Amino acid sequence: MQKGIESLSTIDLSCHHCGDVCDDDGIYIDDYIFCCHGCQSVYQILSDHELSNYYQYATTPGVSRRREGEKTYEYLDDSEIVHRLTTFSEGSLSRVQLELPQIHCSACIWLLEHLHQINDGIRNVTVRFAKRIAHITFDHTRISLRSLVELLDDIGYAPKIHLELLDKGKKTTEIDKVLLYKIGIAGFCFGNIMLLSFPEYLGFKHASHLFYLGYVNIILSTPVLVYAGADYLKSAWKSIVKGRLNVDVPIAIGILALYIRSIVEIISGLGEGYLDSMAGLVFFLLIGRWFQSMTYRSLDFNRNYTAYFPIAATVKCAKEWITKPLQKVMPGDHLLIRNRELIPADGILKIGKGRMDYSFVTGESDIISKEVGDLLYAGGRHMGESIEMVVTKKVDQSYLTQLWSDDIFKHQSISDTSKTVTTISKYFTLVIGMIAVVSFAMWSHIGAGKAIEIFTSVLIVACPCALALSIPFTYGNIMRLLANRGLYLRNVSTIEHLQEIDTIIFDKTGTLTDPHELAIQYHGRVLTEEEKSLIKSGCFHSSHPMSKAVVRHLASQSIIEVDYYKDHIGMGYVARIGTHELKVGSSAYIFGTATSHQQSGVFIEINDEYLGHFKCNHAFRNGASKLIERLGAQYEIGMISGDGQQDKERILSLMPTAKIVSFNQKPKDKLRVIKDLQEEGHKVMMIGDGLNDAGALKQSDVGIVISDAVNNFSPSCDGILAADQFSHLGKYLLYFRCAKRVLYGAFAISLIYNIVGLYYATTGQLSPVVAAILMPLSSITVIVYGVVLSYGVFAWLFANDKTEPSNQ
Amino acid sequence: MQIILLLIIVSLIIAGGFLVVFLWAVRSGQYDDSETPALKVLIEDDMLTHQKPSN
Known part of the structure; x- marks a missing residue:
């Protein structure tokens, strides 16, 4: 693709690096235009090192550098931090694993894997696209970790270095290789045993004279039992020791019965045994496990605040600024917070004007101003010139972070085993045991040998392989289908929890409301058409988001030319249009700071007469009222918010049937509200978005996080819902309830197979061929049924829904 | 039948x-x-020498 003079001659003024539209101050270099110096310097670095191919693999592959603040990586000089970040170090070579969220196309991969052209201290870069991770091997005698990170930042791939990395740096979450080994070995043995048993399937009775076939089968099946199937035996043993009967118990009994009886038969020359069935059984079970584990490895459902907090802070020490690892920051330390840096611990503002963005904590995107002496809570991002603060609490004891010291975060309650299957298998095992004993007793008059044969046949044929496969395939498929529609669940047992809930609690800001949409309401004297256009014309010149919202609100008015305009940033503006004097701004700007009731909003004064004010609220998300109405018919609904009461009426009109509507809830209070509901016997689903919901999300039976960018941000939860799919939540819940019926169908099928098998077993007709047909057939029926029907229900439910699947 | 063995x-x-x-x-x-390998397959290493932007 040639992009040069030709494209410049047209009106295409998008930045060559990032594709943003360039303003008048675009920079021209080598016939390309760049929107800012950041983008231009990336281009410069790349073309200096013959890496401008980057721009050939994708059009405008870069990420805009315009809004990037200055970042410092001084803390990477600290040897302890460096040591904890490197995953491997030997001789002069070190290896780090860095998360680069900007990776988004093949050009990114190409560039990062050619970094050695910029600095030959970098030996090797391997990119994991799905996880947005780069594994970098470098020579630390030639390039320090700090220079490496700075280089990445310079070319537009600033790594995300957070506190979490210090603990997780050495732990890589690769896929389960052992499971793949097991599948490979079980598959190999299964195929070969079947092949060797083939003469017998075709009825060549003489084949059994080839006695060594049986011994080859024994050799082949032993690794299946002791390696591939070992987990089932271990799990069954553990569950028996604990006095519980999970689904692995009948499976293990079946596997052992198959193996032992086959060996006895082969050695005593009575028959060929059932080793093909045994290997097939283990193979199918392992495939089921693999299918279930094929979820979104790129998403992390276990994050806490350390995933968002920086590694180090800038601390004043004997009149000098030094960087200090965050864990060592103590109360009384004097911190420097630069633009766009996070407040790492609670403290008091000492010097400067704080402008805090707590969106990360509360979902509220409005910036809050702080004055000297004000309390700064950990988790806020400072947007503005550097400030200085004194720490009052340790990092893990701050208002936000102490939430994680609650007991709920200490024990891992999430298990991967299904409750339904465990309950069923308990009765299943008991019933099968009884049938086996009864048939043993009934056949014992013929002879002990025959009775033992019948007894083992029952155990073999009753092995609930199909039952164990129904959940992985049915629910595993549902998870996959919903992931395409923007709902990512942690594991299949989340679906079971979702089917049980009867109460849904929402967070307000950022969950029910859309952080990007402002809804405007006017309070005050009715405005004339002329006044409306005056206000619109004035606000048109202001860059404040509220002014912009007012302009959008008065869309039908025309804009008049403004004769005089003066902006008081953060306060308001004065303007003169013709003979009219306009004064618009905050209540303090209009009435002065002396008045007692300060309200937020856009206050309007024309010709020294106060007219009224526009109130700005975050609008409810698209489709929220319909969703609430729909959910309200089936579930108890509630709302808990950390904000003040000003929105109470709006919430009550949105959810008139609400069970709980409470405001001013601290993170710990939210957790307690959920706990109280659970103690009343409710199964609660919490839907939230910010770190302040983390406790409630964890405590609830199912915690779902609403996220605008699925890969970016989510506290610990059971599921992540893409924000644009919020209105479909009701349908998803309906789908889960239908899924329960689908699953019961799968149970019924597997039980029917078991009953057929039991008929053969108790009447003494279970030949190896019957077993070899019946067992794989039952598994395959259940798999096909589960996958096809869950897809069918999905297609039927979402047939009229033409929403584009959200891309993560 | 030894051949079977x-x-x-x-x-x-x-x-x-x-x-x-x-x-x-x-x-x-x-x-x-x-x-990642699926995305890398289309990248050729010698592309640079052929497609320098025209000055």
Whole structure:
């Protein structure tokens, strides 16, 4: 693709690096235009090192550098931090694993894997696209970790270095290789045993004279039992020791019965045994496990605040600024917070004007101003010139972070085993045991040998392989289908929890409301058409988001030319249009700071007469009222918010049937509200978005996080819902309830197979061929049924829904 | 019928070879990431020399 003079001659003024539209101050270099110096310097670095191919693999592959603040990586000089970040170090070579969220196309991969052209201290870069991770091997005698990170930042791939990395740096979450080994070995043995048993399937009775076939089968099946199937035996043993009967118990009994009886038969020359069935059984079970584990490895459902907090802070020490690892920051330390840096611990503002963005904590995107002496809570991002603060609490004891010291975060309650299957298998095992004993007793008059044969046949044929496969395939498929529609669940047992809930609690800001949409309401004297256009014309010149919202609100008015305009940033503006004097701004700007009731909003004064004010609220998300109405018919609904009461009426009109509507809830209070509901016997689903919901999300039976960018941000939860799919939540819940019926169908099928098998077993007709047909057939029926029907229900439910699947 | 024994041994050795290849592939990390190689396949290393922007 040639992009040069030709494209410049047209009106295409998008930045060559990032594709943003360039303003008048675009920079021209080598016939390309760049929107800012950041983008231009990336281009410069790349073309200096013959890496401008980057721009050939994708059009405008870069990420805009315009809004990037200055970042410092001084803390990477600290040897302890460096040591904890490197995953491997030997001789002069070190290896780090860095998360680069900007990776988004093949050009990114190409560039990062050619970094050695910029600095030959970098030996090797391997990119994991799905996880947005780069594994970098470098020579630390030639390039320090700090220079490496700075280089990445310079070319537009600033790594995300957070506190979490210090603990997780050495732990890589690769896929389960052992499971793949097991599948490979079980598959190999299964195929070969079947092949060797083939003469017998075709009825060549003489084949059994080839006695060594049986011994080859024994050799082949032993690794299946002791390696591939070992987990089932271990799990069954553990569950028996604990006095519980999970689904692995009948499976293990079946596997052992198959193996032992086959060996006895082969050695005593009575028959060929059932080793093909045994290997097939283990193979199918392992495939089921693999299918279930094929979820979104790129998403992390276990994050806490350390995933968002920086590694180090800038601390004043004997009149000098030094960087200090965050864990060592103590109360009384004097911190420097630069633009766009996070407040790492609670403290008091000492010097400067704080402008805090707590969106990360509360979902509220409005910036809050702080004055000297004000309390700064950990988790806020400072947007503005550097400030200085004194720490009052340790990092893990701050208002936000102490939430994680609650007991709920200490024990891992999430298990991967299904409750339904465990309950069923308990009765299943008991019933099968009884049938086996009864048939043993009934056949014992013929002879002990025959009775033992019948007894083992029952155990073999009753092995609930199909039952164990129904959940992985049915629910595993549902998870996959919903992931395409923007709902990512942690594991299949989340679906079971979702089917049980009867109460849904929402967070307000950022969950029910859309952080990007402002809804405007006017309070005050009715405005004339002329006044409306005056206000619109004035606000048109202001860059404040509220002014912009007012302009959008008065869309039908025309804009008049403004004769005089003066902006008081953060306060308001004065303007003169013709003979009219306009004064618009905050209540303090209009009435002065002396008045007692300060309200937020856009206050309007024309010709020294106060007219009224526009109130700005975050609008409810698209489709929220319909969703609430729909959910309200089936579930108890509630709302808990950390904000003040000003929105109470709006919430009550949105959810008139609400069970709980409470405001001013601290993170710990939210957790307690959920706990109280659970103690009343409710199964609660919490839907939230910010770190302040983390406790409630964890405590609830199912915690779902609403996220605008699925890969970016989510506290610990059971599921992540893409924000644009919020209105479909009701349908998803309906789908889960239908899924329960689908699953019961799968149970019924597997039980029917078991009953057929039991008929053969108790009447003494279970030949190896019957077993070899019946067992794989039952598994395959259940798999096909589960996958096809869950897809069918999905297609039927979402047939009229033409929403584009959200891309993560 | 002794030939059957030989055939079985040969077939097991060949199949075992494939098993070893599979285990090696898993071990060497070929199944770790199935997305990145799919994107890299279209990238050629000598593209730069051919397509320098026209000045």
